Amino acid sequence: MAASNSRSAQAVLKQVELQLQLASEMEIEASEKACAIADLMHMSADKVDEVRMAVIEACINAIEHSRAEDGKLYVQISMLGHDEPETLEITVHDRGVGFDPKKLVQPNIEDKLKSASKRGWGFRIIEGLMDEVEVESGADGTSVTMRKQVGRS
């Protein structure tokens, strides 16, 4: 996961918090809200679409794997910057059983084509589409924080 952190020294200009059910299609609701904030920041259409896909994947991971007893998905969407919006930060959190991020296996297509299970691409996709990704997981659940900068190509 990315080591640098563009959040430091940036102020929160706007923040939205969502509490959704851990259920199919909630990923769409979360992604639409994130895209609305990205649009407000004048992010390019292609970047907004990448944000949509990354949020969908983070939510699906929680929906599929968290086993959270409260059945909830918590999404925080923040517009960060100095005077102007610079960074979109999205955190998808669940209060589920957690996992060891160090044990995440990077999927590759050659192995997947031979394997009975073709799944396990979520984090690979998120990392490929966002500028920074941080994963924290433990007994209190899992948080995936993703950032995309408005100006970075």
Next chain:
Amino acid sequence: MTESLSLNVERRDGIAVIYTDGYINNQGGEEIAKVAYELIDEGYRSLLLNLAGTKIVNSIGISILIEIIEKIIEIEGKLAFCNLTPTINKTFHIMGLAQYTSIFDDEQDAVEHLGE
């Protein structure tokens, strides 16, 4: 909420084109696979997935597309995609699908490739 995926199929000379419209998630991927396997059973060895009507996919849906790629490799057929959004195109490259299938901007180029 999103609408479920709908599919249309055009059968041409040796090439079958599947047009998708909607979200390719688990259910959508399964529907595409069902149609693709039916076309293979009919004898088609060249399939084109035209995703012009699909703006959103997820990794579970794409995982099912990988199953179709596996089947196509097994029968020594050809599978191509066209009209992907830039994000879906980028995602296919991140996952390495571009190594095992062909991706085209438009249907005409894809059909020409499959007809070769």
